[in-house]
Amino acid sequence: MRKSSFKSPSTRGGKVFRNNKFGGQHNNRRGHQGKYIDPQRFVNAAVAPTEEAPYVAEHAFTDFGLIDQVERALNEREFSTPSAIQDQAIKPAMEGRDIIGLANTGTGKTAAFTLPMIHRLMTQPHIGVALILAPTRELAVQIEEEFRSFAKYTNLKSALCLGGVSIHRQISRLRQHPRVIIGTPGRLKDLYNNGHLPLHKVGMVVLDEADHMLDMGFIQDIRFLLDKLPEKRQSMCFSATLTPEIKQLVHGIMNDPVTISVRTGETSNQVEQNIIRASGKEEKFQILEGLLRQSDFDKVLIFGQTKYGVQRLADNLTAKGIASEAIHGNKTQPKRQKSLRAFKSGQVSVLVATDVAARGLDIPKVSHVINFDQPATYEDYIHRIGRTGRAGETGQALTFIDR
Numbered sequence: 001m002r003k004s005s006f007k008s009p010s011t012r013g014g015k016v017f018r019n020n021k022f023g024g025q026h027n028n029r030r031g032h033q034g035k036y037i038d039p040q041r042f043v044n045a046a047v048a049p050t051e052e053a054p055y056v057a058e059h060a061f062t063d064f065g066l067i068d069q070v071e072r073a074l075n076e077r078e079f080s081t082p083s084a085i086q087d088q089a090i091k092p093a094m095e096g097r098d099i100i101g102l103a104n105t106g107t108g109k110t111a112a113f114t115l116p117m118i119h120r121l122m123t124q125p126h127i128g129v130a131l132i133l134a135p136t137r138e139l140a141v142q143i144e145e146e147f148r149s150f151a152k153y154t155n156l157k158s159a160l161c162l163g164g165v166s167i168h169r170q171i172s173r174l175r176q177h178p179r180v181i182i183g184t185p186g187r188l189k190d191l192y193n194n195g196h197l198p199l200h201k202v203g204m205v206v207l208d209e210a211d212h213m214l215d216m217g218f219i220q221d222i223r224f225l226l227d228k229l230p231e232k233r234q235s236m237c238f239s240a241t242l243t244p245e246i247k248q249l250v251h252g253i254m255n256d257p258v259t260i261s262v263r264t265g266e267t268s269n270q271v272e273q274n275i276i277r278a279s280g281k282e283e284k285f286q287i288l289e290g291l292l293r294q295s296d297f298d299k300v301l302i303f304g305q306t307k308y309g310v311q312r313l314a315d316n317l318t319a320k321g322i323a324s325e326a327i328h329g330n331k332t333q334p335k336r337q338k339s340l341r342a343f344k345s346g347q348v349s350v351l352v353a354t355d356v357a358a359r360g361l362d363i364p365k366v367s368h369v370i371n372f373d374q375p376a377t378y379e380d381y382i383h384r385i386g387r388t389g390r391a392g393e394t395g396q397a398l399t400f401i402d403r
Contacts, residue, residue: 037378042371042399044273055262057087064090066119069153074115077149083108084262085238090116093236098257100250101238106390107262109238110146113206118151120204120234121179127203131229132182133222135212136356137162137333138340143208144182156180161197163187164333171196185213185221192228199228205253210239210246215379219245226253270389271369272396277403284372284400285316291370291398292322292350298367299343302352303384305373313372314352324350355380363387371399 061074061082082090085103093099093116103109117130134140144160151158159173161183167190174181174196181188181197191197205226207213213222235254239246240263250257278284291297304310307328314326325339325348343351344363351363355375366388375381381399388395 037374037381039275039399039401041378042273042275042381042397042401044271055084055087057081057084059087059091064094064115066094066115067122067154069122070115070118070150072153073150079111082111085109085260086112086115088260088262089113089258092258092260093117093234094119096120096234098234098254099236100242100254100257100259101236102240102242102259102261102263103238104240104263104386106386109208110143111150113208113236113238114143114147114150117180117204117206118147118154118156121156122154127234128201129178129198130180130204130206131188131199131202131225132180132206132208133185133188133213133225134182134208135184135216135218137164137184137336138327138356139209140182140184141333141337147180147182151180158182161187161191162333164331164336167191174198185218185225189221189224192225199225200230202229202233204234205229205236207235207237207239210237210249211241211243212383214243214245214249219249222249270394271385272394273385274398276398276400278400279403283403285313287400288370288372289317289320289322291368292317296367298349299346299365300350300368300370301343301363301366301387302350302370302372303375304352304354305376307354309373310352310354314350317350317352322350323348324352326352327356328354329356355384364390365393366390366395368396368398371397374399374401 059082061079062071066074084107085101086108089099089101089112093113101109101112113132120127121130132143134143140160140162144158147158157176157178158180159170159176159178159182161170161174161181163184163186167187170187170191174191188197192199207222213219235250235257237246237250237254276287278287288302292300302313304313307330310328311326311330314324317324325342327336327339331339339351342348352372369385369388371381371384375384385395385397388397
């Protein structure tokens with residue numbers, strides 16, 4: 001970002017505003033709740049993405065021997081050359097191998113497991129049911145959309161099981177015997193405890209964004225579900241990092257896994273990062289409003305700390321004539337999806353979110369990420385700003401700190 005692109009308003013005599021009119025948290029010494037993060041860690045010049053050599057795939061999608069129905073769907077979407085994780089994971093997954101896949105977000109992990117999954121379910125009916133666990137509702141919805149797209153010429157059906165929507169509809173869907181079940185750990189556990197989730201039929205299981213699921217405290221629910229699965233099954237785990245906790249988890253559920261690591265330099269290296277000093281929420285809001293009226297802030301993702309603060313911030317921006325949507329845990333899933341679609345399609349240029357949107361979501365061409373409230377940890381910061389600077393482009397990230 002050009003350092004001269006905005007000017008901070010005055011501190012108004014150094015007064016710190018403590019009302020919560022403009023969303024977010026009350027001002028304090030650190031400006032956020034959580035571990036203290038040195039503000040200098042929010043400042044970094046972007047590295048041109050051209051410095052990294054492009055990956056050269058060993059296969060084309062036509063080399064894998066996928067069933068004709070999948071080939072037709074791939075051709076329709078003009079998929080010809082796989083990404084690195086797809087190139088290396090699809091073949092062993094088609095062979096039924098257990099897989100540990102390490103790759104950055106936004107690298108095509110979903111296709112890396114859904115394509116071989118569809119192929120195996122269609123060619124080996126004895127496998128039964130495939131189960132996919134995701135950390136957030138939004139990612140689960142995204143996975144099902146991808147599955148439906150790739151399986152559109154097959155007779156495979158799916159069930160989406162997540163909180164925030166009617167469990168009765170999900171029960172009804174499960175009674176139709178879908179071959180693929182996609183969901184978040186908490187809702188899946190509820191469905192099992194109520195006798196509606198056929199875990200005894202699962203022949204394939206996928207943990208997507210495993211590091212995020214553990215960060216969100218799902219480890220007990222995940223272990224509960226995995227313990228109910230048949231011992232003979234295919235297990236795949238995809239994650240951005242391989243922490244000791246994940247190593248311990250996969251050691252107990254996998255048999256001679258293939259480890260595939262295609263991690264590249266951190267996405268944050270392609271993001272121009274800077275800080276904005278402000279005294280209190282009112283000044284922060286004034287600066288934010290001025291930034292959003294600049295022409296180069298054309299698709300902006302803003303992060304706040306609390307559900308209430310995020311909604312108030314989006315409402316106040318809309319009242320000022322800056323069309324904004326919000327996604328947070330207090331919104332029903334249909335409303336969250338509606339807000340996300342509006343942002344993706346360009347109906348609104350600003351999306352205000354809690355950290356529920358920081359991982360796993362594929363939101364193309366986000367020009368700026370703004371941390372209105374600082375993240376609780378530096379790892380959360382990295383995942384937040386990873387929503388920009390994707391697909392070989394340079395992004396912009398700004399973080400508000402106390403003056």
